Amino acid sequence: MIRRDALLLGLSTALALSLPAFALDRALSAEEQQLIANINQHNSAIRSMAGRFLQIDTNGGRTEGTFFLERPDKVRFRYNPPSREEIVSVGRGFYVLNRKDETYYAYPQDTIPLRQFLGDKIDLLTANVVNVTNSDGYMSITVVDQTVAGTVQVSLIFDTTTFDLAQWSLVEPSGAELTFSLYDVEKDVQIPRAYFSIPATYKGVDPSTR
Secondary structure (H helix, E strand, O other): OOOHHHHHHHHHHHOOOOOOOOOOOOOOOHHHHHHHHHHHHHHHHOOEEEEEEEEEEOOOOEEEEEEEEEOOOEEEEEEOOOOOEEEEEEOOEEEEEEOOOOEEEEEEHHHOOHHHHOOOOOOHHHOOEEEEEEEOOEEEEEEEEEEOOEEEEEEEEEEOOOOOEEEEEEEOOOOOEEEEEEEEEEEOOOOOHHHHOOOOOOEEEOHHHO
């Protein structure tokens, strides 16, 4: 079963991050601040990317797929069969598509903080950071935020050599954990416009009826 709500919640909380409601219990070192600044600058400069992802849930369930991202405001996560779901942002909102039923759920763009990650600039120094660790060539930046579903904790893991986002782990209000890893990533690639569109044959469904 694809946990689309968890993925949307993870994306919206982890990669964009609203006004601070929590605080780091120590001052960041100059080295940590510079490393985060480098991460911000590097990821902001990536205008498009494509690759594969692996999603692992608390029970060890594994789901794979492909993703496409283009700044500003466009992203697509396509789950491999037997799943028929995709998550798409086309700049006006986020949509969860069902390829089998040819239906979609719509979420307003301004309610999903991921819009900030898809924008021109990323600034993790303004996020609700509660922990930062740096070891074995990776920096983990843990953020906590209040969402409509409750308190969510996300650990973003970056390669400290390339500054690329390698993985994030989401802890939901229920305590369940979802890990999302990226691999085979290509940057600044040409992505067909059709990848960021909703087929005209698809019909919208009210998310409250799920």
